[in-house]
Amino acid sequence: MPGKDVVKLEDVWVQYNGVPILEAINLPIEQDDFLGIIGPNGGGKTTLLKVILGLVTPTQGKVSILGKPPEKSRSKIGYVPQHNLFDREFPISVWEAVLMGRFGKAGLFRRYSSEDKKATQNALQTVGMLDYKSRQLGKLSGGELQRVFIARALVSEPKLLLLDEPTASVDPAMQTEFYEILERLKQQMAIVLVSHDISAISIYVDKIACLNRQLHYHGSKELTPEILEATYKCPVQMIAHGFVPHRVLKEHA
Amino acid sequence: MLDALQYEFMRNALIAGALAAIACGIIGTYVVVKKMVSVSGAISHSSFGGIGLGYFVGISPVLGALFFTIASALGMGLVIKRTRLPEDTAIGILWAMGMAIGIIFIGLTPGYAPDLFSYLFGNILAVPFSDIILMLILDAVIVAIVAALYKEFLAVSFDEEFGTVTGVPVEALYLLMLCMVALTVVVLIRVVGIILVIALLTIPAALARQFTNDLKKMMLLSIVFGVVLTFAGLWLSYELDLASGATIILLSGTVLLVKLALSRLRGRAKIKETASPEAE
Secondary structure (H helix, E strand, O other): OOOOEEEEEEEEEEEEOOEEEEEEEEEEEEOOOEEEEEOOOOOOHHHHHHHHHOOOOOOEEEEEEOOEOHHHHHHHEEEEOOHHHOOOOOOOEHHHHHHHHHHHHHOOOOOOOHHHHHHHHHHHHHOOOHHHOOOEHHHOOHHHHHHHHHHHHHOOOOOEEEEEOOOOOOOHHHHHHHHHHHHHHOOOOEEEEEEOOHHHHHHHOOEEEEEEOEEEEOOOOOOOHHHHHHHHOOOHHHHHHOOHHHHHHHHHO | OHHHHHOHHHHHHHHHHHHHHHHHHHHHHHHHHOOOHHHHHHHHHHHHHHHHHHHHHOOOHHHHHHHHHHHHHHHHHHHHHHOOOOHHHHHHHHHHHHHHHHHHHHHHOOOOOOOHHHHHHOOHHHOOHHHHHHHHHHHHHHHHHHHHOHHHHHHHHHOHHHHHHOOOOHHHHHHHHHHHHHHHHHHHHHHHOHHHHHHHHHHHHHHHHOOOOOHHHHHHHHHHHHHHHHHHHHHHHHHHOOOHHHHHHHHHHHHHHHHHHHHHHHHHHHHHHHHOOOOO
């Protein structure tokens, strides 16, 4: 069934200054997938998302997003970056930040339309942040901020939602709420969630891939002995440094 | 000061100060929130190359600075975005290169360069009418472009990467922003001089930031502060017989520092109040 894949990476390699970041990545993502990608820090998770977004051009291999090159499909992708990277002093309200997600629909030189504003209202409602719309963005807590950035990604009505370490600065109580939002969203779009926080991710996602330069993905989250064997080859450091992967095993095998 | 207004040079000085405040209020706000202070410093210093070019070719140095500064802003933007040179390294190099070009041109110009000092340190009391017209035109261009591209500039300022993802032409807009800084620098040269431009680009905006979290209000407030500080600085320099540009800058900087100190004291008092509610 060609054309059903939202994302199709074929033999994708990324090198930076001759150092391989991603090696021979093959990854199909279907339209109703909720995929978690786990792996150690520096394993290439963010780079993989940037390849899908077309922000990083692979050294070799083929990337196809909704049947087109990534630059042409960007308007169909919602992106939630690692949010600790933004400037909390920037004078911008929650409303303005989310409205910005409509840029692709509004276009150059045009003001945001009433349709854009309605979409912003809906997106803020979806994440339960409408009451905060006039707040200054930098004054929100980690969990609130995360929800606003999801709204900013949702406002363009994407077919694919990419989240980079979304729970990094969200306290545990908020995390449950956060995953419940994603649970609702997965009916409408494919979701890819990248994290090094295995325990949280494994409860909610439908499929798990493991990335440490190479990707081990078997289209499920059932980690059978054969899959495990293949997976164990990759996150060598992770396994060597702790028992966290075993917890995944105990809960879901 | 009112009796001073009978002189044309004083009226011109006030008009020039107001025009400068408009440009630096709007563009200075972007310089501050997008953290473009060092690249703006480099653009303003490189304008010296244009002053030199103006002397050498025999046109108005300010006009020379206009073309040269826009060209060097574009060059700087491209070096920053397209080469692997770290941004601050590129800034340091281009900063000095622009000034070096100016020195070479002035050396090549026969005779001596009149008013050279006033381009470096500003002389708001000697702004000719022709320069006021130029400042007016540049202000109009700046206001028109920012009005047309407000949403675009906001997107680029806040988050370049997310902007790229949503289809904002980030590089083109960044280059345009640097050109706007170049225009502002040219507007400001006559008022405070090349070396002090960066202060007027940052102080009114930084002061405005203390009072609002809204970008548009920040621009408006910053214009108001710019006008007040320029006029007050001008008056002080007139009364005390000091260099006008430097007085404006020192007054502005002092006001900002006092404001920051007051905010800090008030913050402390609040903490104390909440810590010991029964103290009274």
